[in-house]
Amino acid sequence: MPKRKGIVMQFSGRRQKIVRLTGDRQADLYPHSLQFYGQPPTENISLSEFETFAVDRLKLLKTVENLGVSYVKTSDQYATKLEGEFRKLHFPYRVETDEKSLDTEYDKRRKDHISHFILRLAYCQTEDLRRWFIQQEMDLFRYRFHILTKEPAHDFLKFNNLHYESISDEEKNTLREELINSSYGFSAPKVEEHDFYKVPFQDALDLVRGRKVYLREGLAYIPHQEIVAIVLNDFRTRLSKALAITARSLPEVQSDERLQPLLNHLSHAYVGQDYSIQKNIGKISLEQIDPFSTKSYPLCMRHLHKALRENHHLRHGGRMQYGLFLKGIGLTLEQALQFWRSEFIKGKVDADKFDKTYAYSIRHSFGKEGKRTDYTPYSCMKIILSNPPSQGDHHGCPFRHSDPELLKQKLQSYKIHTNGITQVLDLVKGMHYQLACQKYFELTHSVDDCGFSLNHPNQYFVESQRILNGGREIKTEVTQNETPQQILTNPAPKSATAPGRTLPKPKVPPKRQAANGIEDSNEFFQ
């Protein structure tokens, strides 16, 4: 690719300065700190950059989700934490006027651009995924737009062909009463001070729906700050359409062998430890399992264990989810075989049949048969998003898959007090399943703050043991590759390595370690 000196016009005050971008950076490609992602990127990139970008953006979006539930989106804490994440992961968020940072700013915007489009490929496939992706991208966009000052905001809108007409002072005067009474929190002086815009009501549906705007002759009268809502609506509509189109062209993309495993895993990606290496293997005895199930199991596993004990059987989905979890907490193959066998024999399965069929698949999941892949325990994302339970199944995430009424009864039977149950159910209603599980953790361990960001059932177990044993660790040693999220929430990070380091290049299959990225990346690299 021919090298082109990028030239950018930078405006400081009223003087125009010509500054240069170095290397292959094209001037004018990224004039703003945010964008509508209307045009897909056209350059070539390496597979490793492809993967890193995607994983980093996923981490960013997950942070956006967590922060959005933990803090009010207009609060200072939200802003500080989110901006910290932007910096850590090298994503753009504000207008940079410093000449020296032009190159890095360009790189960040490029990363933002490319990573968005990669994640579209992974998240266009189902209604659930699309909804999640759109929600987080909207929150991200909202924040970036919100911090723009009036002029850059105006520039950005103009650049994107959004022409919103502001009303004359005369008109504002005539409509003063109406504007005061329809715009939430707008007193008379505020109406005086701020610009109001007239937009077709179809462009302001959120405000119309909530009757939070003055309408006349089909036009909505919007204060400048509400323009954000309009712009967001526009963003959502565009993204929604784009995802639908992407989904249609996905088969072609998925047929590329280099991308297919990555894209599949991205949408179920767990960005953290995958509990495949158990340092405490063999340290658990079978007698401990029943007490563990009530004290340290996340609700999904508690449910599976109870169902297994009661029915002396579990179907395939349940055996996989629970079986791999048990492996993750430290059961050896022999213990696992003994555990399942003793339970199934109490049911309708005789010893012979067990040895012939079920035992094989248990050994298989420990990597001792067939492909000899050591399967990793399922992350929360995977449990929530794939293989929903049907009649007769007990797997899945109870916060996602159980009827709220039944969930409530179950929590009551576990003696959780009403207040707590209400909080859990509220989170479930808001579709924050992992946060609901965290709340369950807090309630069953009598702590105000669980101190971690839940992503994995085995993580739940490990954290629970940590608290119950007063710091003495039966748990997995936290390795060098602790995730940025964990670093944000855990006060005392143990790692010395910087987070977010890039994954090893595909040519050299890495030794199996708790990878700082995609689950089952072993399979991906083979």
Added chain:
Amino acid sequence: MSYEYDQASLPDLLPLYYRRLFPFSQYFRWLNYGGVTKNYFQNREFSFTLKDDIYVRYQCFNNQSELEKEMQKMNPYKIDIGAVYSHRPSQHNTVKSGTFQALEKELVFDIDMTDYDDVRNCCSAAEICSKCWTLMTIAIRILDRALKEDFGFKHRLWVYSGRRGVHCWVCDEAARKLTQSARAAVAEYLSAVKGGEEAIKKVQLSDPIHPFIKESLKVLQHYFEDYALVNQDILGSKESIDKVLALLPEDILFKGSPLDLLQNDFLKVKTAALRWECLKKRVLQMQGALKKGVYGDWDIMFQYCYPRLDTNVSKGVNHLLKSPFSVHPKTGRVSVPIDLKLLDQFDPFAVPTISLICQELDKALEGDEEANDKENEGEPEQKRRVRDYKKTSLAKYVKVFEQFVEKMEQSWKGELLKKSDQQKDF
């Protein structure tokens, strides 16, 4: 001769209705929308309910003549109008999966009297009477004003459903092009009464009062005393009073002391109107102390009178709604347009039934023969039909419809001119 309607006579009456009385000309002029958009009429879905409850969807027609012939052949008991699709509705099965889509449809509203059962004393379910009909009048006034002034919609047709409610058809181009999301938003904006069986207080007014609510309040205030205090007598019996007071917070009921009950004040006065005055007085006295969003008498007016619309009907682009001039099989009444200029005088019980107008027509035909009108022989069917409905009680309703269509036609003329200019079609 009895004008009683009997559902069993529909098979005899419908053929006459569809041959001589149904206003096909204006109907087609409406749904064709001036021919501005290609295939607009041809891709429109109609559905018919035939004798013995046979329901057929995806009916479509190439032109007015075909529409007439088919309707005269099938004599539907009920006609519904659906959306304009991307293809001929009759081909919906042959088109590639996913590409057959509803593109446009009028924005519609359905107000049904049964949704007010919890606040009507006089009737319930399918019954209506002159006392509760006021609710429909109020609904039309409030909603029509908003559709016109807030949303800028110019072509709104209000129709009596034939039994217990009214429909509104908003026919502006902008309305027909609205997405599902936009329709839902409009319906939400217009809604104020929410809550099912479980909810006691179904209205929550905002603070400050939005201009739309303010305008709606004016309408409510105009009708409330006569409707609620006199006709419905909501402050007449203890049971009724209790229901009303259940909507008020304790502050107003007790005014600081359990001995100072509002109910006691009520006992001191003789008429419902005076009781209402007591209530309003208290609200005024408590003004400063009331919580935000509590308005006392206004809350009651809204709960008892504010329009209750079914948002699901308005939301769906492909939703099928009863057609104007369709007959209601249970009552025999024709679904007629309502003249807004005479809204307060509209009487659903004066709306002609199909048996009435058929009998009126027969009578008129006899009269014609007697008057020896040879000049009318050999007249084209359509022209004859025009004179026919004019001889019946249907006339004034068709006139309202005609005016509605004419008004729209004026706006299309402009459109067609614009289009032909663009295409340089001279």
